[in-house]
Every structure is written in structure tokens, then in C-alpha cells.
Amino acid sequence: MTPFIQACIKANEEISSALQNGFDTSWFEKTEVGAGGDISSKLDLFAEEIFVKHLSAFGKIESEESGIIGEGEEQIIIDPIDGSANALSLFPFYGTSVAKVNAEGILDAAVVCNLANKDIFFKSSTCKVQQGKLFSNTFHDPHSSEKAEIGLFEKAYANPELVAALDKEKLKFRSPGAIALSLAYAHTVNYVLFMGEFRIYDFAAGLALCEGLEVIVEADYVIVSKEKSIAMQIESLINKL
Template identity: 75%
Template sequence: MSQFIEACIRANEEIAAALQNSFDDTWFEKTEIGAGGDVSSRLDLFAESVFVKHLSHFGQIESEESGLIGEGDVKIIIDPLDGSSNALSLFPYYGTSVARVNARGILDAAVVCNLANGDIFVKTVQNKTRQGKLFSADFQDPKTVPGSEIGLFEKAYANSALIAMMDAEGLKFRAPGAIALSLAYAQTVNFVLFVGPFRIYDFAAGLALCEGLEVIVEQDYVIVSKDIDTVKKLEEMIKKTRSLEKEEVKNGI
């Protein structure tokens, strides 16, 4: 592993160790609107401070919480707490994401970690994706499931018409609420779907882990799957719902 990847792992281990016994009551407090547009909690800011401590000497950090931190030709894009609402509700599906963009503008390293169960996924400078556990030196190829029974649909609550179409087609899904984590698990599920406006913090690292899968990234939706037919079917559904919405607006419905 590179020094950068190792530093990311140490940062995640420090955060995980702090969370291991119980949440500090002050972490639930809300502070102010962060650079990503959401209100930051003290837990978000704690996680950010750990990443800044471990990664700031590698380049300029762009964080969902505080925006640009430090200087440098290398940019490190972080979401210090992916799935903040889950974490603050003690729902065990939350983690972190880090992506490094080198001086040539190429994303050459990424790390996504599930703090709730210790799964960690890394994209190395050799362009390989590896999966391991926090506090363990063992890494392997990402696990994959050929006949996945469910997909992951982030932001499903805002897309009722699309949900109805998917139900009619028998496309089962869950909506766990942490997009970087969901993208990291793309090898094990039927699909990962996000529909709505999105920010670079949420997707940079997760998408870097999806190399070799079928991926569609548009302005307001992202589809990832092992199966090209599933990707095409979902995109057709999205376009159909958009068409129906336009007709409803046109007819004043």
C-alpha cells in the first residue's frame, strides 16, 4: 500500500476506535451549514479533524464540511462521515470516503470505509481495488455475488414514480442512505442507483471503486451494475418517468 493509502487507513482506524465503545453526547450537536450544503454535526467535524491530521501534508483537502483546507497541487476530496444521519441515529450503515486527484488531474487513489462493520475498500495507484478490514493487514479482491437479489437505491424517497416502475418489474432494492458505501458494495448487489442532484464529495471515491462494472453517470442520476441489461432497463425507466413528469406539468396535473 502507498503511504497515502496507509494514512487513510490509520485515520479510519482512529475514528473507528473513538466510536467503538459509545458515541460522545456532544457529537449529536448540530453546528453550521458545511461546504456541501448540509448542517454539520460535531461528529462530522471530529471525523474531519482526524483526516486533516493524517492527510493534510499530502495536498489540499476539499471537505464536505469545511470546504478547502490547506494548499497543494494534489487535491484530496473527503466526505468525513458518509451517512451522517444514519450515524446520528445509531443505524449501522455509515462510513467515510477519500479520493486523491494528482497534479495532472487524474484520480489515482480512493478509500471508502464502513465504520459500522470495519469493511474498507481501497483503490491503489496500480489501479487495483482491494477489500479488507480495519485493524487487519490482509486485503483481497472485492467480494462479488453473481446472482444478487437486491439493488441499492439511494434517494429513493424522492422518486416515487420510479419506485412503482421498479416494483412492477420485480426489481427489489434497499435504500440504506450512504452513497459512497453503496457504491463500494456494487460488486455484491444487483445494482446501485442514485437519482437526484449530487456532489463530488459523495461520489468521487465510490465511483473510483466501480472500475470494470457497467456505469452511467449523468447530471442527475448514476447507475452501476455488473449487468449491462440492468443498467439499460433502469435508465429507460428513469427517462420514462421524466417524460411522464413533463406531460403532467404540461397538462397542469
């Protein structure tokens, strides 16, 4: 495990420990529009501060909240709280997303953590995708369900025609509201689908964790599945709209 991955895990463990006894009331306060276009909460900024503390020695940080922080040849792309609306609604599907791009422009590390259940996923240039738990030193290949019954459709609420088409094809789904986390679980579910504006903070780490899966990335949609036939079926539905 690389020092960068270790630092990411330590940052997530610090955030998780802070959340252990419930959310501080100040974290629910909204501040201003962040670099990613959404209004940042004080929870977002709290998590960002912890990541900056642990990761700034590795390069320049580009955060969804504050934009560019620090300097360096390597770029670290973070979403301090992925699914912050879920977190602030106390809905247990929220986490963090970190990706590192080296000086040659190659993404060489990715870490996504589900703070709600402490699942953590990572990969680097020296190791394939691994899954484990915060506060544990045991890691393994990602869990996979060969008989998964649902997919994950992020931004489903904004795409009613595709929702109807998926329903007609009996392609069941849930829409949990945290794209990096959904991509991290792509090895488990039937498929992951996103339709909407593509932001680097949402996808840099998550897509890197989809190693070995069928991945289709276009300007306005992303499809990931264990089965090429499922990915192609969904793309066909999109093209018919």
C-alpha cells in the same frame, strides 16, 4: 500499498477506535451549514479533524464540512462521515469517503470505509480495487454475489414514480442512505442507483471503486451494475418517466 492509502487506513482506524465504546453525547450536536450544503454535526467535524491530521501532508483537502483546508498541488476530497444521519440515529450503515486527485487532474486513489462493520475498500494508480477490514493486513478482490437479489437505490424517497416502476419490473432494492458506501458495495449487489443532485463529495471515491462494472453517469442520475442489461433496463425506466 501507497503511503496515502496507508494514511487513510490509519485515519479510519483512529475514528473507529474512538467510536468503539459508543458515541460521545457532544457528537450529536448540530453546528452550521457545511461546504456541501448540509448542516454539520460535531461528529462530522471530529472525523474531519482526524483526516486533516493524517492527510494534510499529501495536498489540499476539500471537505464536505469545512471546504478548502490547507494547500498543495494535489487535491484530497473527503466526506468525513458518509451517512451521518444514519450514524447519529445509530443505524449501522455509515462510514467515510476519501479521493485524491493528482496535479494533472487525474483521480489516482480512493478509499471508502464502513465504520459500522469495519469493511474498507481502496484502489490506487498502482493497485486494483481491494477490500479488507480495519486493523487487519489482509486484503482481497471485492466480494461478489452472482445471485444478488437486491439493488441499492439512494434517494428513493424523493423518486416515488421510479420506485413504482422498479417494483413493477421486480427490481428489488433497499435505500440505506450513504451513497459512497452503496457504491463501494456495487460489486456485491444487483445494482446501485442514485437520482438527485450530484455532489463531488458523495461520488469521487465511490465511483472510482466501481472498476470493471457497467457505469452510467448523467446530470441527475447514476446507475452501476455488474450486468449491462440491468443498467440499461433501469435507464430505460428513468427515460420513460
